[in-house]
Amino acid sequence: MLKVNGIDVFYGNIHALKGVSLEINEGEIVTLIGANGAGKSTLLKTLSGLLKPKSGSIEYLGSSISGKAPQSIVKSGISHVPEGRRVFANMSVEENLELGAYLRKDSKEIKKDIQSVYELFPRLEERRKQLSGTLSGGEQQMLAMGRAIMAKPKLLLLDEPSMGLAPLMVKTIFQIIEKINQDGTTILLVEQNANMALSVADRAYVIETGRVEISGTAAELQASEEIKKAYLGGL
Template identity: 60%
Template sequence: MLELKDINVSYGAIHAIHDVSLTVNDGEIVSLIGANGAGKTTILHTITGLKKPSSGIISYDGKDLIKTEASKIITLGMAHVPEGRHIFPSMTVFENLEMGAYIRNNREEISESINEVFERFPRLKERKKQLAGTLSGGEQQMLAVGRALMSKPKIILMDEPSMGLSPLLVKEIFAIIREVHRQEITVLLVEQNAKMALSIADRAYVLETGHISMSGDAKELLNNEKVKKAYLGL
Protein backbone atom coordinates (compact mmCIF):
# COMPACT_ATOMS: atom_id res chain seq x y z
CA MET A 1 0.00 0.00 0.00
CA LEU A 2 2.65 2.52 1.12
CA GLU A 3 6.34 2.26 0.30
CA LEU A 4 9.29 4.50 1.06
CA LYS A 5 12.56 3.69 -0.68
CA ASP A 6 15.92 5.31 0.12
CA ILE A 7 14.37 8.54 1.38
CA ASN A 8 16.72 11.37 2.34
CA VAL A 9 15.53 14.59 3.95
CA SER A 10 17.54 17.65 4.92
CA TYR A 11 16.89 20.89 6.77
CA GLY A 12 19.48 23.17 5.26
CA ALA A 13 22.86 21.66 6.09
CA ILE A 14 21.33 19.16 8.52
CA HIS A 15 20.81 15.72 6.98
CA ALA A 16 17.85 14.54 9.08
CA ILE A 17 16.73 11.33 7.32
CA HIS A 18 19.25 8.91 5.81
CA ASP A 19 18.22 6.35 3.16
CA VAL A 20 15.06 5.31 4.99
CA SER A 21 13.05 2.51 3.42
CA LEU A 22 9.85 1.07 4.86
CA THR A 23 6.61 -0.51 3.72
CA VAL A 24 3.09 -0.58 5.09
CA ASN A 25 0.90 -3.33 3.67
CA ASP A 26 -2.86 -3.12 3.33
CA GLY A 27 -4.57 -4.00 6.62
CA GLU A 28 -1.51 -3.71 8.86
CA ILE A 29 -0.66 -1.67 11.91
CA VAL A 30 2.97 -0.67 11.46
CA SER A 31 4.77 1.20 14.25
CA LEU A 32 7.71 3.53 13.86
CA ILE A 33 9.42 3.93 17.22
CA GLY A 34 12.43 5.89 18.33
CA ALA A 35 13.66 8.54 20.73
CA ASN A 36 12.61 12.17 20.60
CA GLY A 37 14.43 13.86 17.72
CA ALA A 38 15.07 10.64 15.80
CA GLY A 39 13.16 11.95 12.78
CA LYS A 40 9.82 10.15 13.12
CA THR A 41 7.65 13.22 12.57
CA THR A 42 9.82 14.30 9.64
CA ILE A 43 9.08 10.97 7.94
CA LEU A 44 5.33 11.48 8.32
CA HIS A 45 5.60 15.05 7.04
CA THR A 46 7.53 13.75 4.05
CA ILE A 47 4.89 11.11 3.29
CA THR A 48 2.09 13.68 3.43
CA GLY A 49 3.93 16.24 1.31
CA LEU A 50 4.62 18.79 4.04
CA LYS A 51 8.34 18.25 3.54
CA LYS A 52 10.00 17.34 0.24
CA PRO A 53 12.79 14.73 0.28
CA SER A 54 16.09 15.43 -1.41
CA SER A 55 16.04 11.94 -2.91
CA GLY A 56 14.16 8.67 -2.83
CA ILE A 57 10.76 7.28 -3.79
CA ILE A 58 7.41 7.39 -1.97
CA SER A 59 4.56 5.45 -3.54
CA TYR A 60 1.02 4.90 -2.29
CA ASP A 61 -1.32 2.55 -4.11
CA GLY A 62 0.97 2.88 -7.12
CA LYS A 63 0.92 6.70 -7.09
CA ASP A 64 4.04 8.85 -6.76
CA LEU A 65 3.45 10.96 -3.65
CA ILE A 66 6.51 13.12 -4.21
CA LYS A 67 4.94 14.45 -7.38
CA THR A 68 1.53 14.87 -5.72
CA GLU A 69 0.55 18.18 -4.11
CA ALA A 70 0.13 17.91 -0.35
CA SER A 71 -3.45 19.21 -0.62
CA LYS A 72 -4.32 16.36 -3.01
CA ILE A 73 -2.90 13.50 -0.94
CA ILE A 74 -5.95 13.34 1.35
CA THR A 75 -8.13 12.70 -1.73
CA LEU A 76 -6.15 9.48 -2.29
CA GLY A 77 -7.45 7.98 0.96
CA MET A 78 -4.72 9.01 3.39
CA ALA A 79 -5.39 10.88 6.64
CA HIS A 80 -2.89 12.36 9.09
CA VAL A 81 -3.41 12.80 12.84
CA PRO A 82 -0.57 15.21 13.62
CA GLU A 83 1.59 15.50 16.70
CA GLY A 84 -0.05 17.91 19.12
CA ARG A 85 -3.50 17.14 17.65
CA HIS A 86 -3.92 20.54 15.90
CA ILE A 87 -7.68 20.64 16.19
CA PHE A 88 -9.37 23.98 15.39
CA PRO A 89 -9.73 25.43 18.92
CA SER A 90 -12.16 28.26 18.11
CA MET A 91 -14.56 25.93 16.29
CA THR A 92 -17.00 23.51 17.91
CA VAL A 93 -16.52 19.77 18.03
CA PHE A 94 -19.20 19.39 15.37
CA GLU A 95 -17.55 21.98 13.11
CA ASN A 96 -14.17 20.25 13.48
CA LEU A 97 -15.71 17.01 12.30
CA GLU A 98 -17.32 18.77 9.36
CA MET A 99 -13.90 20.15 8.40
CA GLY A 100 -12.59 16.60 8.28
CA ALA A 101 -15.11 15.87 5.52
CA TYR A 102 -14.33 18.89 3.35
CA ILE A 103 -13.35 16.69 0.38
CA ARG A 104 -16.75 14.99 0.43
CA ASN A 105 -19.96 16.36 -1.07
CA ASN A 106 -22.83 14.09 -0.04
CA ARG A 107 -24.37 15.77 3.01
CA GLU A 108 -26.39 12.70 3.99
CA GLU A 109 -23.27 10.50 4.01
CA ILE A 110 -21.34 13.15 5.93
CA SER A 111 -24.09 13.23 8.55
CA GLU A 112 -23.93 9.43 8.81
CA SER A 113 -20.15 9.62 9.31
CA ILE A 114 -20.53 12.21 12.08
CA ASN A 115 -23.02 9.92 13.83
CA GLU A 116 -20.54 7.04 13.48
CA VAL A 117 -17.84 9.18 15.13
CA PHE A 118 -20.27 10.07 17.94
CA GLU A 119 -21.06 6.38 18.43
CA ARG A 120 -17.36 5.61 18.69
CA PHE A 121 -16.65 8.61 20.94
CA PRO A 122 -19.71 9.30 23.11
CA ARG A 123 -17.87 12.09 24.94
CA LEU A 124 -17.58 14.02 21.69
CA LYS A 125 -21.33 13.73 21.18
CA GLU A 126 -21.90 15.15 24.66
CA ARG A 127 -19.63 18.09 23.75
CA LYS A 128 -20.59 18.57 20.09
CA LYS A 129 -21.48 22.25 20.60
CA GLN A 130 -18.45 22.93 22.81
CA LEU A 131 -15.43 24.83 21.49
CA ALA A 132 -12.71 22.29 20.73
CA GLY A 133 -10.06 24.34 22.52
CA THR A 134 -11.88 23.83 25.83
CA LEU A 135 -11.72 20.02 25.63
CA SER A 136 -9.32 17.98 27.73
CA GLY A 137 -6.17 16.60 26.10
CA GLY A 138 -7.70 13.14 25.76
CA GLU A 139 -10.90 14.53 24.26
CA GLN A 140 -8.89 16.62 21.79
CA GLN A 141 -7.05 13.48 20.71
CA MET A 142 -10.36 11.69 20.19
CA LEU A 143 -11.51 14.66 18.11
CA ALA A 144 -8.33 14.58 16.02
CA VAL A 145 -8.88 10.89 15.29
CA GLY A 146 -12.57 11.44 14.60
CA ARG A 147 -11.78 14.31 12.23
CA ALA A 148 -9.35 12.07 10.34
CA LEU A 149 -12.00 9.34 10.06
CA MET A 150 -14.39 11.85 8.45
CA SER A 151 -12.39 11.74 5.21
CA LYS A 152 -13.10 8.00 4.90
CA PRO A 153 -9.40 7.08 4.72
CA LYS A 154 -7.87 3.77 3.74
CA ILE A 155 -4.77 4.55 5.81
CA ILE A 156 -4.25 6.81 8.85
CA LEU A 157 -0.86 8.19 9.87
CA MET A 158 -0.82 8.85 13.63
CA ASP A 159 1.92 10.97 15.18
CA GLU A 160 2.46 10.52 18.93
CA PRO A 161 -1.24 10.05 19.83
CA SER A 162 -0.44 9.32 23.47
CA MET A 163 1.77 12.38 24.04
CA GLY A 164 0.94 14.28 27.20
CA LEU A 165 -1.85 11.97 28.29
CA SER A 166 -2.31 10.19 31.61
CA PRO A 167 -1.63 6.42 31.73
CA LEU A 168 -5.38 5.76 31.84
CA LEU A 169 -6.01 7.88 28.74
CA VAL A 170 -3.05 6.29 26.96
CA LYS A 171 -4.75 2.91 27.31
CA GLU A 172 -7.96 4.42 25.99
CA ILE A 173 -6.23 5.96 22.96
CA PHE A 174 -4.58 2.67 22.07
CA ALA A 175 -7.93 0.91 22.39
CA ILE A 176 -9.25 3.48 19.89
CA ILE A 177 -6.39 2.66 17.50
CA ARG A 178 -7.30 -1.02 17.69
CA GLU A 179 -10.93 -0.15 17.00
CA VAL A 180 -9.94 1.98 13.99
CA HIS A 181 -7.93 -0.93 12.66
CA ARG A 182 -10.90 -3.26 13.09
CA GLN A 183 -12.76 -0.98 10.71
CA GLU A 184 -10.35 -2.19 7.98
CA ILE A 185 -8.23 0.96 8.11
CA THR A 186 -4.47 0.55 7.79
CA VAL A 187 -2.41 2.40 10.42
CA LEU A 188 1.12 3.81 10.42
CA LEU A 189 1.78 4.71 14.05
CA VAL A 190 4.62 6.94 15.23
CA GLU A 191 5.14 6.60 18.98
CA GLN A 192 7.65 7.20 21.75
CA ASN A 193 5.68 4.80 23.95
CA ALA A 194 7.43 1.81 22.42
CA LYS A 195 5.86 -0.81 24.66
CA MET A 196 2.30 0.17 23.77
CA ALA A 197 3.11 0.71 20.10
CA LEU A 198 4.79 -2.68 19.71
CA SER A 199 2.02 -4.44 21.62
CA ILE A 200 -0.63 -3.53 19.03
CA ALA A 201 1.45 -3.50 15.82
CA ASP A 202 1.98 -6.24 13.26
CA ARG A 203 5.41 -4.98 12.24
CA ALA A 204 7.69 -2.19 13.40
CA TYR A 205 10.71 -0.12 12.51
CA VAL A 206 13.18 1.42 14.94
CA LEU A 207 14.51 4.84 13.92
CA GLU A 208 17.77 6.12 15.39
CA THR A 209 19.08 9.57 14.40
CA GLY A 210 17.49 9.37 10.98
CA HIS A 211 18.43 5.75 10.23
CA ILE A 212 16.35 2.58 10.40
CA SER A 213 18.39 0.46 12.83
CA MET A 214 16.02 -2.50 13.20
CA SER A 215 12.79 -3.77 11.71
CA GLY A 216 10.65 -6.86 11.86
CA ASP A 217 7.75 -8.53 13.63
CA ALA A 218 6.52 -6.21 16.39
CA LYS A 219 6.24 -8.92 19.03
CA GLU A 220 9.80 -10.07 18.31
CA LEU A 221 11.07 -6.50 18.66
CA LEU A 222 9.14 -6.20 21.91
CA ASN A 223 11.26 -9.06 23.25
CA ASN A 224 14.52 -7.88 21.66
CA GLU A 225 17.12 -7.17 24.35
CA LYS A 226 18.44 -4.03 22.63
CA VAL A 227 14.94 -2.62 22.26
CA LYS A 228 14.14 -3.49 25.87
CA LYS A 229 17.21 -1.65 27.09
CA ALA A 230 16.96 1.40 24.83
CA TYR A 231 13.21 1.98 24.60
CA LEU A 232 11.37 -0.02 27.25
CA GLY A 233 13.46 0.93 30.26
CA LEU A 234 14.20 -2.70 31.08
Protein backbone atom coordinates in the same frame (compact mmCIF):
# COMPACT_ATOMS: atom_id res chain seq x y z
CA MET B 1 0.01 -0.41 0.04
CA LEU B 2 2.81 2.08 0.84
CA LYS B 3 6.45 1.71 -0.23
CA VAL B 4 9.10 4.18 0.85
CA ASN B 5 12.36 3.68 -1.04
CA GLY B 6 15.57 5.33 0.15
CA ILE B 7 14.21 8.81 0.88
CA ASP B 8 16.45 11.67 2.01
CA VAL B 9 14.83 14.68 3.65
CA PHE B 10 16.52 17.89 4.75
CA TYR B 11 15.55 20.78 7.05
CA GLY B 12 17.81 23.46 5.59
CA ASN B 13 21.30 21.99 6.07
CA ILE B 14 20.15 19.30 8.50
CA HIS B 15 19.95 15.83 6.96
CA ALA B 16 16.84 14.63 8.85
CA LEU B 17 16.09 11.35 7.04
CA LYS B 18 18.94 9.33 5.52
CA GLY B 19 17.98 6.71 2.96
CA VAL B 20 14.84 5.60 4.80
CA SER B 21 12.97 2.63 3.32
CA LEU B 22 9.89 0.91 4.71
CA GLU B 23 6.77 -0.86 3.60
CA ILE B 24 3.21 -0.99 4.92
CA ASN B 25 0.77 -3.67 3.82
CA GLU B 26 -2.97 -3.16 3.71
CA GLY B 27 -4.69 -3.89 7.03
CA GLU B 28 -1.59 -3.63 9.21
CA ILE B 29 -0.69 -1.49 12.18
CA VAL B 30 2.97 -0.56 11.73
CA THR B 31 4.77 1.44 14.40
CA LEU B 32 7.87 3.64 14.28
CA ILE B 33 9.80 3.86 17.51
CA GLY B 34 12.87 5.88 18.36
CA ALA B 35 14.19 8.67 20.55
CA ASN B 36 13.06 12.29 20.31
CA GLY B 37 14.60 13.91 17.23
CA ALA B 38 15.23 10.57 15.48
CA GLY B 39 13.13 11.59 12.45
CA LYS B 40 9.79 9.89 13.14
CA SER B 41 7.59 13.00 12.80
CA THR B 42 9.66 14.13 9.80
CA LEU B 43 8.79 10.88 8.06
CA LEU B 44 5.04 11.33 8.67
CA LYS B 45 5.19 14.93 7.42
CA THR B 46 6.96 13.72 4.28
CA LEU B 47 4.35 11.00 3.66
CA SER B 48 1.52 13.54 4.01
CA GLY B 49 3.18 16.06 1.65
CA LEU B 50 4.15 18.69 4.22
CA LEU B 51 7.85 18.05 3.47
CA LYS B 52 9.37 17.05 0.14
CA PRO B 53 12.03 14.33 -0.16
CA LYS B 54 15.26 15.38 -1.87
CA SER B 55 15.78 11.89 -3.25
CA GLY B 56 14.15 8.47 -3.15
CA SER B 57 10.53 7.62 -3.86
CA ILE B 58 7.19 7.14 -2.10
CA GLU B 59 4.61 4.87 -3.72
CA TYR B 60 1.05 4.56 -2.50
CA LEU B 61 -1.33 2.01 -4.05
CA GLY B 62 1.12 1.63 -6.94
CA SER B 63 1.41 5.35 -7.80
CA SER B 64 4.11 7.86 -6.88
CA ILE B 65 3.08 10.50 -4.32
CA SER B 66 6.58 11.98 -3.88
CA GLY B 67 6.31 15.76 -3.83
CA LYS B 68 2.51 15.84 -4.28
CA ALA B 69 0.49 18.58 -2.55
CA PRO B 70 -0.97 17.64 0.87
CA GLN B 71 -4.59 18.05 -0.29
CA SER B 72 -4.11 15.61 -3.19
CA ILE B 73 -2.52 13.10 -0.79
CA VAL B 74 -5.56 13.44 1.53
CA LYS B 75 -7.81 12.94 -1.51
CA SER B 76 -5.94 9.76 -2.42
CA GLY B 77 -6.75 8.30 1.02
CA ILE B 78 -4.01 9.26 3.51
CA SER B 79 -4.91 11.24 6.67
CA HIS B 80 -2.40 12.62 9.18
CA VAL B 81 -3.11 13.26 12.87
CA PRO B 82 -0.23 15.58 13.83
CA GLU B 83 1.68 15.65 17.08
CA GLY B 84 0.05 18.09 19.51
CA ARG B 85 -3.45 17.43 18.05
CA ARG B 86 -3.85 20.86 16.35
CA VAL B 87 -7.62 21.13 16.70
CA PHE B 88 -9.26 24.42 15.69
CA ALA B 89 -9.72 25.86 19.17
CA ASN B 90 -12.33 28.51 18.31
CA MET B 91 -14.57 26.09 16.43
CA SER B 92 -16.97 23.56 17.94
CA VAL B 93 -16.33 19.83 18.03
CA GLU B 94 -18.81 19.28 15.21
CA GLU B 95 -17.32 22.07 13.06
CA ASN B 96 -13.90 20.43 13.43
CA LEU B 97 -15.35 17.13 12.24
CA GLU B 98 -17.05 18.80 9.28
CA LEU B 99 -13.72 20.37 8.33
CA GLY B 100 -12.20 16.88 8.20
CA ALA B 101 -14.56 16.15 5.30
CA TYR B 102 -13.82 19.37 3.40
CA LEU B 103 -12.70 17.52 0.23
CA ARG B 104 -15.85 15.41 0.13
CA LYS B 105 -19.08 16.27 -1.72
CA ASP B 106 -21.40 13.53 -0.35
CA SER B 107 -23.22 15.57 2.30
CA LYS B 108 -25.63 12.75 3.33
CA GLU B 109 -22.72 10.37 3.87
CA ILE B 110 -20.82 13.07 5.80
CA LYS B 111 -23.71 13.29 8.30
CA LYS B 112 -23.66 9.48 8.67
CA ASP B 113 -19.91 9.49 9.19
CA ILE B 114 -20.13 12.19 11.89
CA GLN B 115 -22.56 9.86 13.67
CA SER B 116 -20.06 6.98 13.26
CA VAL B 117 -17.33 9.14 14.83
CA TYR B 118 -19.67 9.84 17.76
CA GLU B 119 -20.23 6.08 18.16
CA LEU B 120 -16.46 5.59 18.27
CA PHE B 121 -15.95 8.56 20.61
CA PRO B 122 -19.16 8.99 22.70
CA ARG B 123 -17.51 11.77 24.69
CA LEU B 124 -17.33 13.94 21.55
CA GLU B 125 -21.08 13.64 21.02
CA GLU B 126 -21.67 14.92 24.56
CA ARG B 127 -19.52 17.94 23.66
CA ARG B 128 -20.54 18.40 20.03
CA LYS B 129 -21.37 22.13 20.41
CA GLN B 130 -18.47 22.88 22.78
CA LEU B 131 -15.46 24.91 21.59
CA SER B 132 -12.57 22.53 20.92
CA GLY B 133 -10.11 24.69 22.84
CA THR B 134 -12.04 23.98 26.06
CA LEU B 135 -11.68 20.17 25.76
CA SER B 136 -9.23 18.13 27.84
CA GLY B 137 -6.07 16.79 26.19
CA GLY B 138 -7.59 13.33 25.78
CA GLU B 139 -10.78 14.74 24.24
CA GLN B 140 -8.73 16.86 21.83
CA GLN B 141 -6.82 13.73 20.80
CA MET B 142 -10.13 11.96 20.15
CA LEU B 143 -11.29 14.94 18.11
CA ALA B 144 -8.07 15.06 16.06
CA MET B 145 -8.49 11.35 15.27
CA GLY B 146 -12.19 11.77 14.52
CA ARG B 147 -11.46 14.69 12.19
CA ALA B 148 -8.90 12.60 10.29
CA ILE B 149 -11.37 9.71 9.97
CA MET B 150 -13.89 12.09 8.35
CA ALA B 151 -11.67 12.16 5.24
CA LYS B 152 -12.36 8.37 4.94
CA PRO B 153 -8.68 7.43 4.82
CA LYS B 154 -7.36 4.04 3.74
CA LEU B 155 -4.12 4.86 5.61
CA LEU B 156 -4.07 6.81 8.89
CA LEU B 157 -0.82 8.41 10.10
CA LEU B 158 -0.85 8.93 13.89
CA ASP B 159 1.88 11.07 15.47
CA GLU B 160 2.31 10.57 19.25
CA PRO B 161 -1.38 9.97 20.09
CA SER B 162 -0.64 9.26 23.76
CA MET B 163 1.59 12.28 24.44
CA GLY B 164 0.69 14.11 27.64
CA LEU B 165 -2.30 11.90 28.44
CA ALA B 166 -3.17 10.18 31.73
CA PRO B 167 -2.56 6.38 31.75
CA LEU B 168 -6.29 5.55 31.67
CA MET B 169 -6.81 7.81 28.64
CA VAL B 170 -3.76 6.26 26.91
CA LYS B 171 -5.39 2.84 27.29
CA THR B 172 -8.65 4.18 25.81
CA ILE B 173 -6.88 5.80 22.84
CA PHE B 174 -5.02 2.55 22.03
CA GLN B 175 -8.25 0.54 22.22
CA ILE B 176 -9.76 2.98 19.70
CA ILE B 177 -6.68 2.67 17.44
CA GLU B 178 -7.23 -1.10 17.37
CA LYS B 179 -10.95 -0.63 16.63
CA ILE B 180 -10.20 1.78 13.72
CA ASN B 181 -7.80 -0.83 12.32
CA GLN B 182 -10.33 -3.67 12.74
CA ASP B 183 -12.86 -1.53 10.83
CA GLY B 184 -10.51 -1.61 7.81
CA THR B 185 -8.08 1.32 8.12
CA THR B 186 -4.34 0.66 7.84
CA ILE B 187 -2.31 2.58 10.46
CA LEU B 188 1.22 3.95 10.70
CA LEU B 189 1.81 4.86 14.32
CA VAL B 190 4.60 7.05 15.72
CA GLU B 191 4.72 6.64 19.47
CA GLN B 192 7.11 7.37 22.37
CA ASN B 193 5.34 4.74 24.49
CA ALA B 194 7.10 1.82 22.80
CA ASN B 195 5.49 -0.81 25.05
CA MET B 196 1.97 0.29 24.10
CA ALA B 197 2.88 0.72 20.43
CA LEU B 198 4.38 -2.77 20.14
CA SER B 199 1.42 -4.29 22.00
CA VAL B 200 -0.99 -3.23 19.19
CA ALA B 201 1.33 -3.32 16.14
CA ASP B 202 1.90 -6.09 13.61
CA ARG B 203 5.36 -4.84 12.64
CA ALA B 204 7.79 -2.14 13.76
CA TYR B 205 10.71 -0.05 12.55
CA VAL B 206 13.28 1.54 14.84
CA ILE B 207 14.62 4.91 13.65
CA GLU B 208 17.86 6.31 15.05
CA THR B 209 19.33 9.64 13.88
CA GLY B 210 17.39 9.59 10.63
CA ARG B 211 18.05 5.97 9.65
CA VAL B 212 16.03 2.78 9.98
CA GLU B 213 18.30 0.61 12.13
CA ILE B 214 16.06 -2.33 13.01
CA SER B 215 12.80 -3.74 11.66
CA GLY B 216 10.76 -6.84 12.36
CA THR B 217 7.50 -8.10 13.76
CA ALA B 218 6.30 -6.40 16.92
CA ALA B 219 6.80 -9.69 18.80
CA GLU B 220 10.44 -9.92 17.63
CA LEU B 221 11.18 -6.39 18.78
CA GLN B 222 9.45 -6.93 22.13
CA ALA B 223 11.67 -10.00 22.67
CA SER B 224 14.92 -8.27 21.64
CA GLU B 225 17.27 -7.51 24.56
CA GLU B 226 18.70 -4.52 22.66
CA ILE B 227 15.23 -3.00 22.16
CA LYS B 228 14.22 -3.74 25.76
CA LYS B 229 17.25 -1.87 27.08
CA ALA B 230 16.93 1.10 24.71
CA TYR B 231 13.18 1.64 24.48
CA LEU B 232 11.21 -0.59 26.86
CA GLY B 233 12.77 0.50 30.15
CA GLY B 234 14.83 -2.66 30.40
CA LEU B 235 11.72 -4.77 31.05
